[in-house]
Amino acid sequence: MRITGFRTLTTVHDWGRPIGDVNGAVGSGKTSVPVVVLETDTGLEGIGLGSHAGVESLFGALDGQDPRSVVALYDRMLAWVFKSGHGGAVFGTIGALDLALWDLKAKAAGEPLWRTLGARDHVVPAYASGLDGPLPDEELVALHKRFADRGLRAVKLKGGLDVGTDLRRLDLVSDLYRDATGQVPALMLDANESWSRKEAVRHIGRIEERHDLAWIEEPVRRWDVDGLALVTRSVKAAVATGENLTGLEQFRPLVQANAVDVVQTGSVWGITHFLRVAALAHAFDLPVSPVAYSANPLGHAAASVPNHLSIELQDFGHPIGISADQVIADGHLVLGSAPGLGLTLDEAAIADLGDAADWGHQAGPHVRPDRAGRRLVGKPAFD
Template identity: 70%
Template sequence: MRITGYRTLSTVHDWGRPIGDANGAVRSGTTEVPIVLLSTDSGETGVGLGSTAHIEDFFPLLDGADPRAAPALYDRMLARVFKAGHAGAVFGTIGALDMALWDLKAKAAGEPLWRTLGAADRVVPAYASALDGPLSDDELVAAHQPFAERGFGAVKLKGGLDAATDIRRLRLADEVYAAASGGRPALMLDANETWSRKEAVRHVRRIEEELDLAWVEEPVRRWDAEGLAAVSRGVRAAVATGENLTGLEQFRPLVLARAVDIVQTGSIWGITHFLRVAALAHSVDLPISPVGYNANPLCHAAAVVPNHMAVEIQDLGFPQGISADQTFEDGRVVLGDSPGLGLVVDEEAVTRANGANGWTAPASPHVRPSDAGRRLTRKPDPRRG
C-alpha cells in the first residue's frame, strides 16, 4: 500500500443551538470541520479530521510512503518543522494527516483501529460536555437531557465568569442527571483559561462550599506549570489541562512539576500524539482524558491505554456528511467493527453543507477576551456568556 494523493474538503457541524465558553460564543451554532482524504494505490482512502492549512508543506513527505508506518511518518512531519515550530494550525495539519495514516493502517489490516492498536474492549468510558456557556437555564437543561437519557454519569459545564451562576447551573445539571440515573453525577467545570491564579482559587473554593467538583479544567493558562500547581494545592478539585498543548515537550514540564492531575489531549492533534502523551502520563501514574469532538476519533486509541479515565463527548451527533460506526450506551462510547476509524464521508452531502465558520468570529471561544485573568475587582460583563 502506497499513498498516491490527497483531497481536502470542508463541512460544518450544526449544533442546533449557540455554543461557547467564558471567552465567547458562536451564536449561529455552526462551526467548520476540515477534512483530509489520503488516497492509496490499493484503493483505500484514509480519513483525517483537523486543520488542512499547511497540507501542501507536509504531503510531499507522505507521497509514495506506506501509511502503515504511521508513527515514523508522524516523526518525519515533525522533523520538517523542527526549527520553524509546530504549534497551532501546523500541529493540527500534522494531526489530521496522522489520523488519516492510522485509519489506513487499520483498513490495510481489515479491522477497526481499536483492534489494530491492541484494545481488549470496544467500550470506552465517557462524560458529557455540551459547550453550553451561552445557554439559558432552560436551554442548559434541554441540552443535557439527551446525555442524561443515554446514561452519562459525569458532566462538565462551561463557566468561570460568576461563581453564583456556576453554582446554579451545576445544581441544574446535577438534577438532570440524577433524575435520569437515580444517582449523583460527577460534576466538572471548564474555565478555558479565563482566570488568574487567585481568581481560580477564590472561584473554585466558593463553589466547593456548596458542591463537590471532580475537576476544574484549564483554570489558568495552559502552559503555566507553577500556576496550575498552585491552583491544585489551593482547591479540593483535581486540575485538568492539555487539550490545547501542541507537542509532547509542552506536557513534560507540567507532568514533571505535578502541575496537572488529569492530563488531557485534543482530538485534532492525531492518534500518535495521544498515545505518546498517554504514555508520559502513565509513567507518573496520571490519568488521561481526551477531547472527543468531530466523531470522537481518539476513542479508538483511548480504548488501549491503561490510564484512560473518560473521553469528553460534546455532541451526540456528527458533522454533516460524516457518519461514524459508534453508539452511545450507558454513558460510554461503543465502537463498531468497521475497518479503520469507522468514519464514512459522504462527499455529496459535504458539498451541500453550508454555514458560517463560527470559530473565526471576533467574539468566538477561540478569541481571548482582553479582561481574561483581570477580573478580581470587576463585575461580570452582562454582554458576555
C-alpha cells in the same frame, strides 16, 4: 501500499444550539470541520479530521511512503517543519494526517482501529459536555436531559465568569442527573484559561463549599506551570489541562512539577500524539482524558491505553456528510467493527453545502477577551 495523493474538504457541524464558553460564543451553532483524505495506489483511502494549514508542504513527508509506517511518518512530519515550528494549526494538520494514516493502517488490516491498537474492548467510558456556556437554564437542562437519558453519570459545564451563575447551573444539572440516574453525578467545571491564579483559587473555593468537583479544567493559562501547581495544592478538585498543548515537550514540565492531575489531549492533534502523552502520564501514575471532536476519533486510542479515565462527548450528531460507526449508550461511547476509524464520507453532500461556518470570529470562543485573568475586582464601569 504507497501514498499517492491527498484531497481536502470542509464540511459543517450544525450543533442545533448556540455553543461556546467564557471566552465567547457561536450563536449560529455552526462550525467548520476540515477533512483530509489520503489516497493510495491500492484504492484504499484514509480519512482525517482537524486542519488544512500547511498541508501542501507537509504532504511532501508522506508522498510515496507506505502509510502503515504511521509512527515513523508522524516523526517525519514533525521533522519536515522543525525550523518553521510545529505548533498551532500546523500541529492540527499533522494530527489530521496522522488520523488518516492510522485509518489506512487499520483498513489495510481489515479491522477497526481500536483492534489494531490492541484494545481488549470497544466500550469507552465517557462524560457529557455540551459546549453549553451560552445556553439559558431551560435549554441547559433540556440538553443534559438527553445525555442523562443515555446513561451518562458525569458532566462538565462551561463556566468561570460568575460564581453565582456557576453555582446555579451546577445545582440544576446535579439535580437533573441525580433524578435521572439515581446517583449524584461527577461534576466538572471548565474555565478555559480565563482566571489568574488567585481568581481561580477564590472561585473554586466558593464552589467547593456546595459541590464536590471531580475536576476543574484549565483554570489558568496552559503554560503556567507554577500557577497550575498552586491551584492543584489549593483546592480539593483535580486540575485537568493539556488540550491546547501541541507537543510532548510541553507536557513534561507540568507532570514533573505536579501541576496536573488529569492529563488531557485535544482530539484534533491525532492518535500518535495521544498515545505518547498517555504513556508519559502513565509513567507518573496520572490518568489521561481526551477532549471531544466531531465523530470522536480518539475513542479508538482511548480504548487501548491503561490509564484512560473518560472521553468527552459533546454532541449526538456528526458533521454533514460524515457518518461514524459508533453509538452513545449506557454512559459509554460504543465503537463499532467497521474497518479503520469507522468514518464514511458523503462527498456529494459536502459539495452541496451552501454555507461555510467558523468560530474564529471576534465574538467566538477562540478569541481571548480583554479582561480574561483581570477580573479579580470586577469589570470597570468604563471598560
